[in-house]
Amino acid sequence: MSEIIIIKNEYADLVYHSDTQIVHHTFHQPIGGEKFREILNAGARTLEEYKASKWLSDDRGNSALSPEDTEWSMTDWFPRAVNAGWKFWALVVPEDLMARMNLKEFVDSYYEQGLRIGVFTKPEEAMEWLMICDLPPSEWIGRLSGAQTKEEEK
Helix, strand or coil, rough: CCCCEEEEECEEEEEEECCCEEEEEEEECCHHHHHHHHHHHHHHHHHHHHHHCCEEEEEECCCCCCCCHHHHHHHHHHHHHHHHCEEEEEEEEECCCCHHHHHHHHHHHHHHHCCCEEEECCCHHHHHHHHCCCEEEEEEECCCCEEEEEHHHC
16 A cells, blocks of 8 residues: 555554545554644545545544543534535454443544444454445455444445
């Protein structure tokens, strides 16, 4: 994959995969406040700059967000990311139960607002889903190894 490094630090990496047009962040440790917002804001700018619509969030290294970061993400950042072109979200969840519960709030809210979402435990599966998520679901058969999407729950 051809990667353009947007941000790389001790808290997170943010890259753009130019060949698949996927924005991809990986949290290496719990992150919040300005460092968290810097990653998400840069990702939203990357969506817009490259006219991308897919985002892979590898949140395995993160913990639950603060109430302030949760509110900011939902009311400030999310509308800007959608306006920048975001349509598909592959989320790799952390093992921490509180962090998963916090992320479920985002999954439910964003899905209700029109985002198509897949939830995964492995980044490889998340990337695999993002490669085909804009195809009709009938064409997914045999292409996914273990995805669970919000649409499949219905």
